[in-house]
Amino acid sequence: MLIDFFYALRAAKLPVSVREYLTLLQALQSGVVGPANPEAGSLDDFYYLARTTLVKDETLFDPFDRAFAAHFKGVQALTSEGTRDIPADWLRQELERLLSDEQKANAPRLDWDELMQTLKKRLEEQQGRHAGGNKWIGTGGTSPFGHGGHNPQGVRIGGAGGQRSAVKVWEQRLWRDYDDSAPLGPRHLKLALRRLRKFARQGSALELDLPDTIRATAANAGWLELRQVPERHNLVKVLLLLDVGGSMDEHVQQVEALFAAAKAEFKHLEIYYFHNCVYDFVWKHNQRRHRERTATLDLLHTYNRDYKLIFVGDATMSPYEILQPGGSVEYANAEAGAEWLQRLTRHYPRHAWINPQPLGLWPYQRSIELIQQLMAQRMYPLTLRGLEEAMRVLSK
Numbered sequence: 133m134l135i136d137f138f139y140a141l142r143a144a145k146l147p148v149s150v151r152e153y154l155t156l157l158q159a160l161q162s163g164v165v166g167p168a169n170p171e172a173g174s175l176d177d178f179y180y181l182a183r184t185t186l187v188k189d190e191t192l193f194d195p196f197d198r199a200f201a202a203h204f205k206g207v208q209a210l211t212s213e214g215t216r217d218i219p220a221d222w223l224r225q226e227l228e229r230l231l232s233d234e235q236k237a238n239a240p241r242l243d244w245d246e247l248m249q250t251l252k253k254r255l256e257e258q259q260g261r262h263a264g265g266n267k268w269i270g271t272g273g274t275s276p277f278g279h280g281g282h283n284p285q286g287v288r289i290g291g292a293g294g295q296r297s298a299v300k301v302w303e304q305r306l307w308r309d310y311d312d313s314a315p316l317g318p319r320h321l322k323l324a325l326r327r328l329r330k331f332a333r334q335g336s337a338l339e340l341d342l343p344d345t346i347r348a349t350a351a352n353a354g355w356l357e358l359r360q361v362p363e364r365h366n367l368v369k370v371l372l373l374l375d376v377g378g379s380m381d382e383h384v385q386q387v388e389a390l391f392a393a394a395k396a397e398f399k400h401l402e403i404y405y406f407h408n409c410v411y412d413f414v415w416k417h418n419q420r421r422h423r424e425r426t427a428t429l430d431l432l433h434t435y436n437r438d439y440k441l442i443f444v445g446d447a448t449m450s451p452y453e454i455l456q457p458g459g460s461v462e463y464a465n466a467e468a469g470a471e472w473l474q475r476l477t478r479h480y481p482r483h484a485w486i487n488p489q490p491l492g493l494w495p496y497q498r499s500i501e502l503i504q505q506l507m508a509q510r511m512y513p514l515t516l517r518g519l520e521e522a523m524r525v526l527s528k
Contacts, residue, residue, distance in 0.1 A: 375445025
């Protein structure tokens with residue numbers, strides 16, 4: 133079977149050599165995975181062992197995954213039959229079926245102004261708890277107000293989100309800072325960011341200049357004459373604005389890897405957080421974001437135009453949050469998010485938006501299209517090619 137697997141990898145244009153194949157066999161004979169090692173006997177364990185021994189370049193991981201899946205199709209189902217737990221998502225789907233398709237289709241749809249006015253009216257009129265209805269603030273129904281039900285555009289009040297159709301959220305949400313000590317993940321993150329580096333020699337002469345020392349020594353009849361130069365420093369300045377919370381929870385590992393790589397590569401790096409879209413303030417620490425805020429205008433006054441501005445976010449939100457004053461899901465912002473994005477991009481001519489959302493989903497999100505327009509199409513996916521393109525634009 134493994135010989136066929138070897139030829140399957142070669143057929144997929146993977147540069148797998150006989151030496152690497154023999155290394156894989158030696159690892160199996162040594163009991164690294166397999167029956168001899170009960171703690172590492174699954175197909176997943178064999179996958180990681182095979183990838184470690186056979187793949188030399190991270191950029192080949194995707195072709196390897198496809199070839200592996202094609203060759204071992206069905207093996208996982210045979211080896212794990214009867215041992216899998218029923219996913220919680222299945223149970224949630226059963227609960228969602230309590231609402232018929234007709235009920236979902238007839239859920240009341242209100243525009244922004246009508247939604248806000250109706251919510252104010254319901255708060256004045258409602259006296260008790262309601263569930264399963266289509267009017268009052270409650271749970272499990274089609275009302276625009278509450279949680280646990282279905283409405284294409286409403287205000288989620290309490291409860292856990294799931295359908296991402298709320299245009300405003302009424303709750304205090306707690307997020308955590310991205311962890312800069314997390315593993316860097318794919319090495320190409322750091323390599324891509326290095327395209328933005330710009331070195332110059334500054335400060336006192338502390339570093340040995342070997343070529344000039346050799347020339348000076350030769351000119352001095354062989355008597356050693358040391359020559360020194362200032363150390364080289366990366367002069368690039370980066371202002372990094374990170375989207376956090378909500379739909380970004382799905383991309384935490386990717387963004388943390390990028391965040392850690394940026395901290396390792398850039399000496400002059402300023403980091404702030406925002407949620408969904410930038411408005412009149414940002415913050416340094418998520419745990420203290422309600423007490424310690426930084427006015428967005430202060431960013432423009434504090435950091436010069438020579439900073440490179442990088443947004444990192446999935447740009448997935450209600451279009452109201454970009455275009456409408458008061459459209460933020462958390463508070464009544466005086467100016468639309470689009471106004472603030474335009475101010476920032478005008479002030480920082482070298483700017484880009486890094487989006488961890490898969491590129492294939494972009495055409496289905498109206499908010500992504502709007503952000504792309506506001507960023508003059510300078511939105512790039514969080515992939516090797518996307519990062520390289522973004523760094524190339526920022527370095528011009």
